[in-house]
Amino acid sequence: MPKISVGRDDEDREEHGLKGTGIIGKHLVGEKEEAHKANSIHFDLARPHVMGVFGKRGTGKSYSLGVLAEEIQNTDISQNLSTILIDPMGIYWSMKRPNDRAAGALEEWDLTPEAFDAKVYIPEGKVRNFEEREMPYDDTFTLDPSELSAQEWSMAFNLEANSEAGILLERVISKLDESRDNYRIEDILNLMDRFDFPEEVKNRLENRFMNAQDWGIFGEKSTLDKLTEREELSIVDVSVFGEMGSGWSIRSLVVALLAKKVLRQRMTARRIEEIDEMEGLSENEMPIVWMLIDEAHEFLPRDGETAASHPLLRWVKIGREPGVSLALATQQPYKLHPDALSQADIILSHRLTAKQDIDALGNIMHTYMRHDIDHYIDALPDRVGTGLILDDNSERIYPLQVRPRKSWHAGGTPDAFED
Numbered sequence: 001m002p003k004i005s006v007g008r009d010d011e012d013r014e015e016h017g018l019k020g021t022g023i024i025g026k027h028l029v030g031e032k033e034e035a036h037k038a039n040s041i042h043f044d045l046a047r048p049h050v051m052g053v054f055g056k057r058g059t060g061k062s063y064s065l066g067v068l069a070e071e072i073q074n075t076d077i078s079q080n081l082s083t084i085l086i087d088p089m090g091i092y093w094s095m096k097r098p099n100d101r102a103a104g105a106l107e108e109w110d111l112t113p114e115a116f117d118a119k120v121y122i123p124e125g126k127v128r129n130f131e132e133r134e135m136p137y138d139d140t141f142t143l144d145p146s147e148l149s150a151q152e153w154s155m156a157f158n159l160e161a162n163s164e165a166g167i168l169l170e171r172v173i174s175k176l177d178e179s180r181d182n183y184r185i186e187d188i189l190n191l192m193d194r195f196d197f198p199e200e201v202k203n204r205l206e207n208r209f210m211n212a213q214d215w216g217i218f219g220e221k222s223t224l225d226k227l228t229e230r231e232e233l234s235i236v237d238v239s240v241f242g243e244m245g246s247g248w249s250i251r252s253l254v255v256a257l258l259a260k261k262v263l264r265q266r267m268t269a270r271r272i273e274e275i276d277e278m279e280g281l282s283e284n285e286m287p288i289v290w291m292l293i294d295e296a297h298e299f300l301p302r303d304g305e306t307a308a309s310h311p312l313l314r315w316v317k318i319g320r321e322p323g324v325s326l327a328l329a330t331q332q333p334y335k336l337h338p339d340a341l342s343q344a345d346i347i348l349s350h351r352l353t354a355k356q357d358i359d360a361l362g363n364i365m366h367t368y369m370r371h372d373i374d375h376y377i378d379a380l381p382d383r384v385g386t387g388l389i390l391d392d393n394s395e396r397i398y399p400l401q402v403r404p405r406k407s408w409h410a411g412g413t414p415d416a417f418e419d
Ligand SMILES: Nc1ncnc2c1ncn2[C@@H]1O[C@H](COP(=O)(O)OP(=O)(O)OP(=O)(O)O)[C@@H](O)[C@H]1O
Pocket: 055, 056, 057, 058, 059, 060, 061, 062, 063, 064, 331, 384, 385, 386, 401, 402, 403, 404, 405, 409, 411, 412, 413
């Protein structure tokens, strides 16, 4: 039986074999409870991909995203990779601990529990919040307010761009952008005061900016560069902003600036790498960046737009050339932006039941497998961590069992039984 490797084309397979892949799980052969684990499913990590991770509640999406992060850390090309994991629920800090409770299950896979050298980043202004609640973190990050466009501000503030406040915002920001490279929120407030707009409009906008200062994400300059270090796994813990709509707007701003910055840096690096390649040098100028986003429909929704929508769509559409990869996890593929769905070249789908989500899954892949999706989902055994891998490259679909995590998964389902 040939080895299964998804996301890898024939040319790479011939030249590199399984170098630069990770193992996500094992192929399931047979149906329902009769299904048994067969070959390992390797997963290409060397080339840029857009990956979707789907499944209804509690089926293993966050867990699988963690498996992917572990594989990127453990692969033989990890020195050329860098991973950013966007963690809206604050569950990935536990990757620093070995998954001792699954030692038995791991042994069946010839694996052992392992702690990962992940770095948990939190917004600088929220340090006290984390410390009071004794939540672990390693470092902080800040964003530079002058890197935000008027449009991104208005999305973060939930303002109509053509409302009076929206227009004032646009004028203030473009004036500042013209005259200086760098400014702070106080500079925005000072300048706003000098514009001839109704006091009431000014006050409204002023309040929004004063709130923004409390988000704890803005600093003198952006420190996002440290999130793309070679071989590092950076967990961006944005759980602190709460479940309200405004919490998601703030998270989207963080993702927007991060996605823009990384893409820009990779585009520059790519040019240098190409020159190096011509001269026979092979070390990457900058690592290939994987961004793993949990609850991705909140950042790149089908309906409406967030500050992160445009930057993430750029990754999806042009990310192949500069070398950036995206993995988007969501309960409902139907709620994800259709361009992200149509550009996805690898899908890992755990069980889905809603018709519109199954249809969305069917629509992504070409007609060759559309009709089979229902059948494949029905045939999955009723166990956590089972799912389907759809590989656009080989035009194949594989039922699989995702492997157990080497590191601790903190997103488990709590129960109220007594010990
Ligand atoms: N591959 C696996 N092997 C063993 N257990 C797993 C696997 N995948 C998931 N689980 C178990 O299922 C539980 C739920 O998984 P997970 O937290 O990933 O769900 P989810 O799909 O992200 O759910 P939600 O939509 O609520 O975020 C995990 O805590 C874990 O115990």
